[in-house]
Amino acid sequence: MRLIVGYLATPSGEDGLALGVRLARTLGAALDLCMVLPHDRLGTVGGFDQFLADQAQQWLDEAAATVPDDIEVATHVSFGESFAEGLIEESARLGAEAIVVGAAGDGLIGRYSVGSVTGELLHSSPVPLALAPRGTRHSTAQRVREVTCALGRRQGADLLLATAVRASAAAGTPLRLVSLVALDPAFGTLRDDAESTRDRAVAHARQTLDAAKAELPEGFPVESTIVDGPSVEAAVNKLDWHDGDLIMVGSSRLSAPRRLFLGSTAAKMLRVLEVPMVVVPREQLGEEDLP
Numbered sequence: 001m002r003l004i005v006g007y008l009a010t011p012s013g014e015d016g017l018a019l020g021v022r023l024a025r026t027l028g029a030a031l032d033l034c035m036v037l038p039h040d041r042l043g044t045v046g047g048f049d050q051f052l053a054d055q056a057q058q059w060l061d062e063a064a065a066t067v068p069d070d071i072e073v074a075t076h077v078s079f080g081e082s083f084a085e086g087l088i089e090e091s092a093r094l095g096a097e098a099i100v101v102g103a104a105g106d107g108l109i110g111r112y113s114v115g116s117v118t119g120e121l122l123h124s125s126p127v128p129l130a131l132a133p134r135g136t137r138h139s140t141a142q143r144v145r146e147v148t149c150a151l152g153r154r155q156g157a158d159l160l161l162a163t164a165v166r167a168s169a170a171a172g173t174p175l176r177l178v179s180l181v182a183l184d185p186a187f188g189t190l191r192d193d194a195e196s197t198r199d200r201a202v203a204h205a206r207q208t209l210d211a212a213k214a215e216l217p218e219g220f221p222v223e224s225t226i227v228d229g230p231s232v233e234a235a236v237n238k239l240d241w242h243d244g245d246l247i248m249v250g251s252s253r254l255s256a257p258r259r260l261f262l263g264s265t266a267a268k269m270l271r272v273l274e275v276p277m278v279v280v281p282r283e284q285l286g287e288e289d290l291p
Contacts, residue, residue, distance in 0.1 A: 029097075178226075179226045
């Protein structure tokens with residue numbers, strides 16, 4: 001199993017590397033540290049492309065030197081039309097099962113910020129995308145502590161569940177299935193209306209969780225919970241989180257087949273979460289989908 005880390009010599013790049021190391025140790029995977037450089041559109045006068053490649057390789061070598069000895073690591077420098085496109089091409093070439101990136105920007109509110117690279121990956125990656133929030137590089141967690149799988153209101157998340165089960169089994173912890181119920185106060189002005197709306201929403205969420213649990217391997221340790229609040233952000237904040245935890249979400253149903261598209265619920269969760277998020281495509285990637 002191989003994981004690609006889209007690396008930059010920045011604090012965000014260090015966050016992505018730290019998450020990559022944690023995931024690699026948990027899953028028994030090898031790491032591929034990748035930097036994608038823009039083509040020199042003015043030509044290669046003076047060997048500018050080579051200068052960039054040499055500098056990138058130096059940064060990658062320095063990053064690889066920080067990876068613990070128990071994890072296999074390789075470095076790759078490539079040129080592409082965009083950083084995200086280059087990472088996707090490298091994931092296909094190397095047979096990687098996921099892409100890991102730091103998803104924070106300096107000076108922005110919250111632990112996450114969806115910049116151009118992260119945004120492009122969230123709308124086009126054919127493999128799961130792991131997002132490291134700001135400060136992941138300072139974590140002392142060596143392995144994934146617990147895997148939370150956030151299920152939507154609609155049934156049918158086979159690949160998400162399978163991926164979460166695999167990660168949870170590797171981590172050696174029960175899988176936590178979660179359904180978030182956001183109750184807009186505008187649903188009703190009367191107390192009875194609000195309570196009735198909540199009861200229906202919670203009942204539907206319970207059906208979704210029960211259907212998901214029925215798909216798990218027999219005897220697999222699982223916990224399930226429903227949390228509600230006036231908003232998605234309020235609901236997700238009711239959950240207990242610890243250093244080393246991660247949450248997995250499925251791609252929006254609006255996504256193209258075998259591609260990611262971050263849904264509105266997951267996007268709202270990013271505003272308040274302080275743990276890594278893994279976004280999983282709706283369908284398994286096939287050989288016919290590779291570039």
